[in-house]
Amino acid sequence: MRSGKLDRTIRIDRYDAGAVNDYGTPAPTFTPLATLRAQVVQASTEEFIRAAGASDETGIIFRTRWIDGVTNADRIVYEGGNFNIKEVKEIGRRKGLELRALEAVGE
Structure with missing residues (x-):
C-alpha cells in the first residue's frame, strides 16, 4: 500500500452500549x-423511492492500513458525516483494510 495514496483522514468510532450519562441513565454512544489516513477507492450516491419519499444513499469504499478489531458495529466519521460500516475486508496478510460503508441518515 503506497502512503501517497492515503490522502484522506477518517476516524473509526466504537459503539458503547454501556455508557451512562451524568444522571445515571443509560446513554449509548460512540467513542x-x-x-487513520485512508484512500477513497469509490464514492457513489444513489436515489431510492421509499414510503417516506425519495432519499439519497451515499456509499464509500475506504482503504487504510491494518488495525485490529474493526467490525460492522463500528462507524466511520469522514468529512463531518457518519458512515455505518457494512463490510470489512482484509488486504493481504494484515497489510490493510478495505471498509465499505453507507452514510448514516439521521444521526
Whole structure:
C-alpha cells in the first residue's frame, strides 16, 4: 500500500452500549477508536423511492492500513458525516483494510 495514496483522514468510532450519562441513565454512544489516513477507492450516491419519499444513499469504499478489531458495529466519521460500516475486508496478510460503508441518515 503506497502512503501517497492515503490522502484522506477518517476516524473509526466504537459503539458503547454501556455508557451512562451524568444522571445515571443509560446513554449509548460512540467513542473514538482510531484516527487513520485512508484512500477513497469509490464514492457513489444513489436515489431510492421509499414510503417516506425519495432519499439519497451515499456509499464509500475506504482503504487504510491494518488495525485490529474493526467490525460492522463500528462507524466511520469522514468529512463531518457518519458512515455505518457494512463490510470489512482484509488486504493481504494484515497489510490493510478495505471498509465499505453507507452514510448514516439521521444521526
